[in-house]
Amino acid sequence: MSAEAPLLSLPPMPGQRLARGTARLLRSMDHAVLTEFVPARGLRVDLISLGPKGELWIVECKSGRTDFRADRKWQGYLDWCDRYFWAVDGDFPVELLPEDTGLIHADAFGAAVTRMAPETRLAGARRVKVQRDFARAAALRLQMLADPEALIAGAS
């Protein structure tokens, strides 16, 4: 690999760079990660992860103060996960973030948990629904990649 390869492959947007590094962290913690997940109509989370025991974590990536201030929906995400985190870079003013949420410091290449989020376990029925929706969303994306014609083709 040339020395330039990591730069060439860097995601273009700051939020995407945070998301990539955070996804690598979650992967190293044996969580499976899905980006841009819609837990309910009108909500779309940057990252959701599913741990080996079924733990559901949501992570919102914030590139800066303005990005955080513009977010009117994050409290709605708390109802769809067992733990909720922010992912920010080293320059982010972390005093803006509520203390009862998790904090991840990230860049494009990796991340670390600075403050573990408190756990509020989902009720059983909602957990089953989120896991099902997670599974279906991930599999549909894989099929679209493997066979882009699948949606327009159909039963014979």
Place this chain on the structure above:
Amino acid sequence: MSAEAPLLSLPPMPGQRLARGTARLLRSMDHAVLTEFVPARGLRVDLISLGPKGELWIVECKSGRTDFRADRKWQGYLDWCDRYFWAVDGDFPVELLPEDTGLIHADAFGAAVTRMAPETRLAGARRVKVQRDFARAAALRLQMLADPEALIAGAS
């Protein structure tokens, strides 16, 4: 698209062609499909699908008599789904297949259900496990495609 494109994109192996057409059928039935899923150690199913109400179906693709006769594991798959199907092409000797299993006729471009499989509902705990494993497997494959370095990179 040129007239040759479908041929060029045809999966090389007979089983893969059946799997692609069957996956398109399942997609058209609003099922999300995952290939080569491992429900338990030593078992690997060609297709598993997750329906909108959480239905789990397994489909084994058989290219011919020899392929079917060589399968010593399929009865083990029955314990991991609500409905079990075979997918075969039009030349397959369907009298070989047990009557209490489902039957799908497929080619590379689509498929149709010839005989609906009887339903044997999974118990709750196993259903939760299969859905979780399905979700994790699909998301891990997506992450590997989106960020191949994720497995070797880690926490910073």
